[in-house]
Amino acid sequence: MKQIKILIAGAGISGLAAAISLSGKGIPFRIIEQKKEWEKRGYAMAVQGEGIDAAASLGIIRDIRTTGVKRTLKKIETYNGKLVTSRVPEQQGENYTVTRNFLHTVLARKVSNVEFGLSIKEASYTGGKQHVMFSNGTEDTFDLIIGADGINSPLRDSINTGSSIRYAGIGVWNLMIKDYFPDSIEIWDKNTLIAFYPLKEGTSVSLFSRLPGTYFSSMEERKNYILARFKGYRQKAVTSLLQNAEPDIFFGSVRNVQAPVWFDNGIILIGDAAHGVSPLSGMGANLAMADAVGLAEILSSGFSSDATHNNLMRFINKRKAAAEKAFKTGNRRKKRAFLQAPFTLFRNHRINSRPWRY
Numbered sequence: 369m370k371q372i373k374i375l376i377a378g379a380g381i382s383g384l385a386a387a388i389s390l391s392g393k394g395i396p397f398r399i400i401e402q403k404k405e406w407e408k409r410g411y412a413m414a415v416q417g418e419g420i421d422a423a424a425s426l427g428i429i430r431d432i433r434t435t436g437v438k439r440t441l442k443k444i445e446t447y448n449g450k451l452v453t454s455r456v457p458e459q460q461g462e463n464y465t466v467t468r469n470f471l472h473t474v475l476a477r478k479v480s481n482v483e484f485g486l487s488i489k490e491a492s493y494t495g496g497k498q499h500v501m502f503s504n505g506t507e508d509t510f511d512l513i514i515g516a517d518g519i520n521s522p523l524r525d526s527i528n529t530g531s532s533i534r535y536a537g538i539g540v541w542n543l544m545i546k547d548y549f550p551d552s553i554e555i556w557d558k559n560t561l562i563a564f565y566p567l568k569e570g571t572s573v574s575l576f577s578r579l580p581g582t583y584f585s586s587m588e589e590r591k592n593y594i595l596a597r598f599k600g601y602r603q604k605a606v607t608s609l610l611q612n613a614e615p616d617i618f619f620g621s622v623r624n625v626q627a628p629v630w631f632d633n634g635i636i637l638i639g640d641a642a643h644g645v646s647p648l649s650g651m652g653a654n655l656a657m658a659d660a661v662g663l664a665e666i667l668s669s670g671f672s673s674d675a676t677h678n679n680l681m682r683f684i685n686k687r688k689a690a691a692e693k694a695f696k697t698g699n700r701r702k703k704r705a706f707l708q709a710p711f712t713l714f715r716n717h718r719i720n721s722r723p724w725r726y
């Protein structure tokens with residue numbers, strides 16, 4: 369079989385998963401990361417669904433099972449402290465909550481050749497190869513570049529016209545607090561959602577709020593808007609949450625990416641570069657790992673151009689369907705939590721009269 373040479377751009381969750389999977393198949397690769405060192409930030413992240421199989425294939429399932437917190441009782445309350453539901457979700461296979469930091473660390477332990485502080489300065493596709501000039505002035509040639517460069521992916525922009533990023537109209541504050549909440553709790557209000565995710569090291573809190581779009585001129589204004597939105601919560605006033613929080617509090621606007629083209633000119637996109645899903649779907653890291661594992665499987669069966677092209681297109685169609693499902697889950701969860709009275713009565717009745725999934 370013809371030996372192929374691959375460049376993985378980005379050493380986040382999908383890039384590291386791709387590196388581990390390619391190593392397992394004996395396929396040579398280089399992996400670059402634009403940051404000079406790992407960014408240690410990270411809050412709650414679910415490992416579930418196809419992410420469980422991917423984690424098993426990547427050899428990290430034991431770490432996940434040991435350190436992850438299984439979802440047990442889930443409570444949903446309203447802004448005023450009224451219980452909407454308190455149930456153990458129906459068993460839907462294994463499901464763990466870990467920090468992003470943890471997941472990244474266990475993957476990174478298995479990859480020793482990350483080249484830090486390096487990115488692609490220029491890439492040109494000729495004769496079926498990608499000729500790459502790196503940010504440090506060196507050059508190399510590859511059969512394939514795996515674009516694992518996250519939600520702002522420059523590689524995505526190089527094979528798609530225009531930006532594929534859409535703002536979901538929601539802002540999110542993520543923070544870690546030391547208090548331990550044994551159960552998963554969500555507090556729902558018409559334009560806000562607070563989610564408490566128990567972890568071994570404390571509790572990860574995410575505060576989601578609908579952002580009225582255009583009239584914020586700065587990030588600071590958005591932050592202040594969210595703080596004001598959450599001020600009166602009964603469960604734990606946001607101000608006291610903030611007082612107890614670890615210093616690294618993250619604020620961002622939720623963005624969705626659905627890149628039309630995932631494979632062109634010797635570049636294939638995986639993870640958030642191809643499909644940035646809402647954190648409310650709980651699927652971002654799972655899709656990313658499953659993309660990487662599936663891609664390595666395809667590449668291990670050869671790289672003759674026609675067959676590879678057809679196989680990759682089939683793979684992409686399958687992955688697009690998985691991402692679509694996650695988009696729908698994220699939207700459904702947002703709509704359900706943000707619903708306004710009087711529809712909430714109907715919603716609460718439905719939640720309590722049907723099998724509870726999430």
Ligand SMILES: Cc1cc2nc3c(=O)[nH]c(=O)nc-3n(C[C@H](O)[C@H](O)[C@H](O)COP(=O)(O)OP(=O)(O)OC[C@H]3O[C@@H](n4cnc5c(N)ncnc54)[C@H](O)[C@@H]3O)c2cc1C
Nearest residue numbers: 378380381382402410411468487517518639640652653656
């Ligand atoms: C620091 C950080 C913290 C996060 N925290 C959370 C969290 O708490 N909860 C959650 O659900 N999700 C979090 N995410 C997002 C989550 O990791 C992703 O949604 C998901 O795991 C998909 O992984 P990915 O590999 O596609 O993207 P990412 O994990 O974002 O990785 C992309 C990587 O590519 C690198 N990169 C970007 N551009 C280039 C370039 N031009 N050249 C080389 N490298 C490049 C980035 O530095 C990054 O390391 C976080 C992401 C990051 C980067």
